[in-house]
Amino acid sequence: MTAVARRRLVAAAASIAALIALVVLLFPLYAVIVASFETNSQLFGASRYSFFPSTWTLSNYSVVLSQQGSHLLSSLIIALGTAVLTLAIALPAAHALARYRFRVTALLVGSLLVAQILPSIVIANSLFLVYHRLHLLNSYPGLIIADASYAVPFCILVLRAFMLGLPRDVIAAARVDGASEWRAFTRVVLPMSRSAIITVVLFAFLQGWGDFIFALTLLNGNTFEPVTLSIYTYVGEFSQNWGEAMALAVFAVLPAAMLLIAAQRYIAAGLTVGSVKG
Amino acid sequence: MSQTAAPTRRVTQRSARPRTPLPGQSRLRYAVAIRWAFLAPAAAYVLFAFAIPIVYNLVLSFEQTSPATISHLTAPFAGLSNYTTTLKDPVADSAIIRTFSFTVLSLLFQFLIGFTLALLFNLRFPLRRFARSLILVPWLLPLLVTGTIFKFLFQLQAGAVNQILLDVHLIHQPIGFELSPGWAYATVLITNIWIGVPFFTVLLYSALQEVPSELIEAARIDGAGPWQRLTHVTLPVIRPVIEVVFVLGFVFTVKVFDVVIGLTNGGPANSTQLIATWAYNLSFQDFDYGAGAALNTVLLLIALVAAPLYIWLNRQSLRGDSL
Numbered sequence: 001m002t003a004v005a006r007r008r009l010v011a012a013a014a015s016i017a018a019l020i021a022l023v024v025l026l027f028p029l030y031a032v033i034v035a036s037f038e039t040n041s042q043l044f045g046a047s048r049y050s051f052f053p054s055t056w057t058l059s060n061y062s063v064v065l066s067q068q069g070s071h072l073l074s075s076l077i078i079a080l081g082t083a084v085l086t087l088a089i090a091l092p093a094a095h096a097l098a099r100y101r102f103r104v105t106a107l108l109v110g111s112l113l114v115a116q117i118l119p120s121i122v123i124a125n126s127l128f129l130v131y132h133r134l135h136l137l138n139s140y141p142g143l144i145i146a147d148a149s150y151a152v153p154f155c156i157l158v159l160r161a162f163m164l165g166l167p168r169d170v171i172a173a174a175r176v177d178g179a180s181e182w183r184a185f186t187r188v189v190l191p192m193s194r195s196a197i198i199t200v201v202l203f204a205f206l207q208g209w210g211d212f213i214f215a216l217t218l219l220n221g222n223t224f225e226p227v228t229l230s231i232y233t234y235v236g237e238f239s240q241n242w243g244e245a246m247a248l249a250v251f252a253v254l255p256a257a258m259l260l261i262a263a264q265r266y267i268a269a270g271l272t273v274g275s276v277k278g
Numbered sequence: 279m280s281q282t283a284a285p286t287r288r289v290t291q292r293s294a295r296p297r298t299p300l301p302g303q304s305r306l307r308y309a310v311a312i313r314w315a316f317l318a319p320a321a322a323y324v325l326f327a328f329a330i331p332i333v334y335n336l337v338l339s340f341e342q343t344s345p346a347t348i349s350h351l352t353a354p355f356a357g358l359s360n361y362t363t364t365l366k367d368p369v370a371d372s373a374i375i376r377t378f379s380f381t382v383l384s385l386l387f388q389f390l391i392g393f394t395l396a397l398l399f400n401l402r403f404p405l406r407r408f409a410r411s412l413i414l415v416p417w418l419l420p421l422l423v424t425g426t427i428f429k430f431l432f433q434l435q436a437g438a439v440n441q442i443l444l445d446v447h448l449i450h451q452p453i454g455f456e457l458s459p460g461w462a463y464a465t466v467l468i469t470n471i472w473i474g475v476p477f478f479t480v481l482l483y484s485a486l487q488e489v490p491s492e493l494i495e496a497a498r499i500d501g502a503g504p505w506q507r508l509t510h511v512t513l514p515v516i517r518p519v520i521e522v523v524f525v526l527g528f529v530f531t532v533k534v535f536d537v538v539i540g541l542t543n544g545g546p547a548n549s550t551q552l553i554a555t556w557a558y559n560l561s562f563q564d565f566d567y568g569a570g571a572a573l574n575t576v577l578l579l580i581a582l583v584a585a586p587l588y589i590w591l592n593r594q595s596l597r598g599d600s601l
Binding site: 007010011012014015017018019021022025026027028029031032035042043044045046047048049051088089090092093095096097100102105106108109110111112113114115116117118119120121122123124125126127128129130132133145146148149152153156157160161181182185206209210211212213216217228231232235242245246249252253256257259260 | 309312313314315316317319320321323324326327328330331332334335338348349351395398399401402403404405406409411412413414415416418419420421422423424426427428429430431433435436437438440441472475476529532533535536539540554557558561562567570571574575577578581582584585588589592595596
């Protein structure tokens with residue numbers, strides 16, 4: 001076999017293998033989208049599963065849009081709040097840890113690494129009782145503060161790793177020109193860190209959007225609830241409302257899908273930097 | 279804080295000079311204050327959202343709590359009773375053992391599948407960039423949504439998995455995945471592997487991209503076959519990344535919660551409870567926060583096993599220097 005023919009054969013075999021892997025990995029998403037257009041009787045207790053249903057309906061979507069609008073809005077508020085709070089905390093901290101040498105830098109970075117490891121259920125158990133005293137249960141601020149715990153350590157470490165790579169002379173030049181530390185930070189460091197900031201904003205947003213543990217423990221569902229909690233109650237112990245649950249799941253998945261398409265290169269680059277060097 | 283000690287020491291050295299602070303010194307002190315001001319929000323946050331909850335969890339685990347004690351921050355001292363009663367409970371014991379087996383099996387399969395896919399994407403074929411970005415999707419979904427989706431796929435009646443197995447004649451009767459403890463455990467495991475594979479694939483793929491092709495070529499010229507090139511060249515070169523994915527994978531997996539709640543809710547008959555979900559049950563279903571805190575401490579200790587390793591893998595970033 002010639003080298004060219006051999007290379008073509010490998011490429012063809014690899015394409016087929018990748019296609020099979022993608023079908024297996026993405027079938028659950030296909031199934032959700034299809035199910036969201038089916039009636040509950042097609043989905044629950046039917047005699048067989050149909051990979052491509054003969055009848056389609058939009059009724060799940062009309063129910064979800066009329067009943068779940070407020071929950072989708074709650075999820076959006078929580079996700080945006082988590083992203084904003086995370087940035088407000090992480091940006092200055094990352095700048096300080098990258099630019100200045102504290103004697104305790106190793107200690108601070110080490111404690112952020114440990115914070116990344118802590119299981120959320122441990123934090124939720126304590127926060128429930130603390131929040132009960134502080135009257136932060138069933139409140140947006142309380143939930144957003146809790147949700148930021150997924151993102152703050154990771155985002156500080158990713159931003160710091162990125163900021164360490166920025167040219168020091170540019171920041172020093174701004175300081176010599178009379179810019180204050182704060183001005184140098186906002187006018188020089190932040191614009192240069194744009195791609196890393198996009199990565200961490202997306203990360204924090206998705207964490208706030210997808211949170212379930214803190215919503216389950218710190219909300220009682222009487223004031224507001226995010227879509228993760230709604231999906232859970234749709235198909236919990238007492239109801240099997242699959243059609244609407246799947247339509248709501250499509251909405252719950254949308255931000256991740258859209259962000260992936262819009263900012264794919266940032267996500268892939270950011271995750272790699274964050275996980276290996278963070 | 280040790281940074282602020284520097285200017286004061288200088289003052290004592292110049293004791294002959296007037297004691298009033300020089301403008302330069304106050305500016306230095308101001309500069310140091312600014313540095314700490316940048317860190318203040320993060321420090322306050324870490325204290326409130328991590329340090330206090332962890333310490334408070336430890337305190338709770340030694341207290342006799344009940345729904346009545348919620349309105350107070352403290353409850354009567356209970357000694358070790360939360361630990362002894364919780365750990366004597368067979369459900370908690372099996373949840374701890376299950377968390378171990380679940381973590382080991384998850385990581386093993388995530389690595390095997392992820393590494394195979396990484397090797398696949400490392401080959402040249404059309405649309406591989408497109409395929410590689412699509413593969414990230416499962417990892418970005420809210421975990422509870424993933425759990426719910428798989429609950430739907432593994433249904434007894436009209437479930438997609440049963441339908442596929444029936445259609446290819448692997449089975450003749452649909453399997454009650456949610457009804458048998460063994461199958462329920464398998465479904466949670468499969469779901470968790472599905473979630474983790476993209477993460478392993480992407481990180482291992484980017485490691486494979488960094489392996490110098492001259493190294494592989496040299497091994498080929500020396501007569502090494504594909505398997506030898508893999509085990510003697512590629513794997514040793516990417517070992518640091520393999521260590522990182524295993525440590526991060528361990529950290530993700532020991533605290534799995536959403537997937538179990540969405541998929542099986544710990545059932546049937548508590549056969550899929552992991553430490554995190556059982557601790558949740560104790561605290562938020564039985565309202566025994568002390569017992570939940572005791573089990574949480576066990577989870578915390580297991581998770582923290584990874585801490586020294588994780589810090590060591592990130593040792594470069596502990597230094598202030600550029601990476």
